[in-house]
Amino acid sequence: MSDNFAFILLNWYAKNKRSLPWREEKNPYKIWISEIILQQTRVSQGLNYYIRFIERFPSISSIYEAGEQEVLKYWQGLGYYTRARNIYAAAVYLMENYQGKFPTTYNEILKIKGIGEYTAAAIASFAYQLPYAVIDGNVLRVLSRIFGVYEPIDSTKGKKEIRQLANKLMCKKNPSAFNQAIMDFGATQCAPANPDCKNCCFSNVCYANLHYEQTELPVKTKKIKTRNRYFYYFHISYQNKIYIQKRKSKDIWKGLYEFPLLELDETIDCEKLIAHPAVQNLFTNLNWEILSVSSTYKHILSHQTIIAVFINISVDKAINNADFIPISFDRIADYPISRLMEKYLEKITVMS
DNA sequence: AACACGGGGCG
DNA sequence: CGCCCAGTGTT
Numbered sequence: 001m002s003d004n005f006a007f008i009l010l011n012w013y014a015k016n017k018r019s020l021p022w023r024e025e026k027n028p029y030k031i032w033i034s035e036i037i038l039q040q041t042r043v044s045q046g047l048n049y050y051i052r053f054i055e056r057f058p059s060i061s062s063i064y065e066a067g068e069q070e071v072l073k074y075w076q077g078l079g080y081y082t083r084a085r086n087i088y089a090a091a092v093y094l095m096e097n098y099q100g101k102f103p104t105t106y107n108e109i110l111k112i113k114g115i116g117e118y119t120a121a122a123i124a125s126f127a128y129q130l131p132y133a134v135i136d137g138n139v140l141r142v143l144s145r146i147f148g149v150y151e152p153i154d155s156t157k158g159k160k161e162i163r164q165l166a167n168k169l170m171c172k173k174n175p176s177a178f179n180q181a182i183m184d185f186g187a188t189q190c191a192p193a194n195p196d197c198k199n200c201c202f203s204n205v206c207y208a209n210l211h212y213e214q215t216e217l218p219v220k221t222k223k224i225k226t227r228n229r230y231f232y233y234f235h236i237s238y239q240n241k242i243y244i245q246k247r248k249s250k251d252i253w254k255g256l257y258e259f260p261l262l263e264l265d266e267t268i269d270c271e272k273l274i275a276h277p278a279v280q281n282l283f284t285n286l287n288w289e290i291l292s293v294s295s296t297y298k299h300i301l302s303h304q305t306i307i308a309v310f311i312n313i314s315v316d317k318a319i320n321n322a323d324f325i326p327i328s329f330d331r332i333a334d335y336p337i338s339r340l341m342e343k344y345l346e347k348i349t350v351m352s
Numbered sequence: 353a354a355c356a357c358g359g360g361g362c363g
Numbered sequence: 364c365g366c367c368c369a370g371t372g373t374t
Contacts (some may be wrong), residue, residue, distance in 0.1 A: 034369085035369065035370095036370095037369090038368085038369040038370095039368090039369070039370045039371075040357090040358085040359095040367090040368055040369085040370055040371090041358090041359085041360090041368065041369080041370095042360075042361075042367090042368050042369090043368095043369080044360090044361085045359075045360060045361085045368085046369090077358090077359075078358075078359075079357080079358025079359045079360090080357055080358055080359085080370090080371090081357085081358080082356095082357065082371075082372075083357095083370095083371085086371085086372090113371095113372090114370095114371070114372090115371085116370060116371045116372085117370085117371090118369075118370055118371085119369085119370075119371085122369070134369075136368090136369050136370075137367075137368060137369075137370085138368090138369070139369090155353090156353075179369095180369090183369055184369095186369090187368090187369080192362095192366080192367055192368080193362070193363065193366085193367085194362095194363085220366095222354080222355090223365090223366095224355095224365090224366090250356090250373085251356090251357090252356085252357070252358075253357095253358085254357090300359095300364090301357085301358055301359070302356090302357080302358070302359080302366095302367095303355085303356060303357070303358090304356095304357095338358085339358075339359065339360095
């Protein structure tokens, strides 16, 4: 079975591979961008981002010249914004150390910020046919099921076991096709839920299929715990201007812009909010009033749920705070913002 | 080794 | 509502 695994897989791939813009790509730059976009992101979600990104940034130097904020703008809505900031940092690194050319060895590629073992193997194999097996969610699932690996795939030991298996099975004649094939196979045939075992080329040898263990494999141990956060956003109007600020802390949405806010770990009623020291401090030395407390959003994410309350406030003087950027309302489109801010702005734009 | 990091889709 | 997705960096 181990002997002809690659043969069966590549035969399946020849008949069933998906047509994708980066599929036959040999340009390491484009492969890099596609791989970063597809980290923890489905093809259907990332496809248009890839097309628009390559259009706007056709080369490493174009990223270098555009700056981090422009890259974040093209990442807006995709999530995991560290990826975008790392792309910019990596572009600077590649301009300064490699004259804007992508390095050609696995170890050099691995040194680039935002590129880990998976992405380094993907670029090395797709662009240069180097024999490094990719280990992603698909590979972990596919090999765990076919070979009956019960070691948890979110443990170091489980990953190591799968990696050794993958490197043994890899088609050394065509690492690029082998890697893309096993991931396409995982994405379409051996899907996480409801895998199509009836029409599978491995149905007669697959451990999970033969033992009806498809829903048990792969094994995972860690469970994600979530917390609630309460964001009180101030939509402040002053002389046809609004205030925004950049998120700088090591936290969600770092580098994106938003309204000034008070964050709490529990709900608070309106009178308490007005009396809150942080709010009082925000509006010192000026007259202000709450126009409305209308929009409330429950923004559910993987590790946290953000309950956001948007409060419309008018002030009679400019707010003196170095972090606040006064802009006219329609210029907010120039700044990268979160989906939560997008939803709010969309709603009030429709209303007006 | 555990955790944080987004957003969307699916059962 | 929980799980998953062409994972990586930090602690």
